[in-house]
Amino acid sequence: MKTEVLIIGGGFAGASVAQALEKSGVKTTLIDKKDYFEVTFATLRNITDPRKTQNRARKKYRDFLTGQFIQSSVVELTPDTATLVDGTEIQFQRAIIASGTRYPGMSVAKPDTAMDINSRNNELLDVYQQLKMTKKVLVIGGGIVGVELAGEIAYAMPNIELTLAHNSNALLNGFKEKTQRKSLEQLQNLGVKVMFNARYTKVGDSYIDENTGVASDANLVFQATGTLPNNEFIKPRLAHILNDHGYVKVNEKLEVIGQETLYALGDIADVGEAKLGYLAHEQGNYLAKVIVNTLKGKSYKGYKRNPLMALIPTGQKSGVFQLPFAVTTLNFLIGIKQKDLFISKIYKGLGSEPNPH
Numbered sequence: 368m369k370t371e372v373l374i375i376g377g378g379f380a381g382a383s384v385a386q387a388l389e390k391s392g393v394k395t396t397l398i399d400k401k402d403y404f405e406v407t408f409a410t411l412r413n414i415t416d417p418r419k420t421q422n423r424a425r426k427k428y429r430d431f432l433t434g435q436f437i438q439s440s441v442v443e444l445t446p447d448t449a450t451l452v453d454g455t456e457i458q459f460q461r462a463i464i465a466s467g468t469r470y471p472g473m474s475v476a477k478p479d480t481a482m483d484i485n486s487r488n489n490e491l492l493d494v495y496q497q498l499k500m501t502k503k504v505l506v507i508g509g510g511i512v513g514v515e516l517a518g519e520i521a522y523a524m525p526n527i528e529l530t531l532a533h534n535s536n537a538l539l540n541g542f543k544e545k546t547q548r549k550s551l552e553q554l555q556n557l558g559v560k561v562m563f564n565a566r567y568t569k570v571g572d573s574y575i576d577e578n579t580g581v582a583s584d585a586n587l588v589f590q591a592t593g594t595l596p597n598n599e600f601i602k603p604r605l606a607h608i609l610n611d612h613g614y615v616k617v618n619e620k621l622e623v624i625g626q627e628t629l630y631a632l633g634d635i636a637d638v639g640e641a642k643l644g645y646l647a648h649e650q651g652n653y654l655a656k657v658i659v660n661t662l663k664g665k666s667y668k669g670y671k672r673n674p675l676m677a678l679i680p681t682g683q684k685s686g687v688f689q690l691p692f693a694v695t696t697l698n699f700l701i702g703i704k705q706k707d708l709f710i711s712k713i714y715k716g717l718g719s720e721p722n723p724h
Contacts, residue, residue: 370396373459379644380633381465383651391659395434403484409708414494415523423721431719441600464631466597472590505585508592509533521557522682532565545694553681619669640672
């Protein structure tokens with residue numbers, strides 16, 4: 368097989384660059400192990416109040432992608448060829464690495480085994496059913512995912528005794544102090560017990576705090592910590608393009624350093640800004656312009672890194688919005704995301720719209 372531009376991974380970054388390139392007349396082939404795109408930050412509400420999202424966060428690639436789509440996995444990559452799990456070789460002029468990251472212990476956030484859309488819908492519904500039967504929940508990790516998950520559970524299921532355990536002395540590491548403080552206040556107002564400087568690890572069937580030796584008595588545990596880069600297919604032939612943490616090294620134009628045919632973006636790339644969905648989308652649109660200009664023999668300016676900005680819901684009625692110049696909890700601003708968790712906005716950016724249900 369041959370293609371002009373091969374895109375490995377169909378998350379926010381991969382899908383965005385694929386659609387933007389096709390719109391500019393560049394032929395693409397996108398490979399993903401799933402048959403669907405997912406607005407991943409909407410899944411947390413999906414497992415606590417599925418009536419609100421109704422599986423609108425997911426849509427089959429073939430129902431909206433303009434270019435070619437192959438459901439498969441890349442097992443080996445060179446500067447001009449990708450080998451798929453079934454042995455198929457795809458030759459390309461350029462390739463974009465957009466394989467993202469994964470949560471080893473939390474498939475709710477990013478799927479591990481649910482590779483078709485119906486399986487994923489059922490997986491999230493199963494977690495909802497588990498939560499309805501649960502009395503005590505432990506969420507490990509006070510980053511964005513942990514904070515949002517704790518808020519969603521506490522708001523939709525107030526009868527659950529919920530503990531959020533974080534391994535430092537403030538939630539949302541790297542955010543402004545006011546963002547950290549306001550998110551803590553909002554979670555506590557919902558009845559969440561927040562434990563700081565706690566390091567829970569799984570020992571057998573139990574989760575034990577390394578600092579105290581005390582085991583959690585939670586019936587259900589979510590481990591929202593420790594994302595890992597999906598880089599296994601890079602290591603056999605191109606391990607030198609990875610940094611010490613396993614992320615792909617890129618320059619100011621998102622070109623893989625030392626490689627003329629390879630680019631990388633999104634969570635897998637060491638871009639130098641926060642790993643958030645809307646930023647991956649921005650990177651995708653930018654990289655499409657770089658490639659189109661390169662094909663025309665023109666230069667293009669470097670990617671401008673964005674300051675950390677995020678709207679973090681804590682349940683369905685509250686949240687914190689960190690802007691470069693301020694931190695706010697004003698309802699009308701928080702409500703921008705609460706309406707449909709940006710599902711419609713993301714699909715509009717991909718030239719499509721969500722599934723009706």
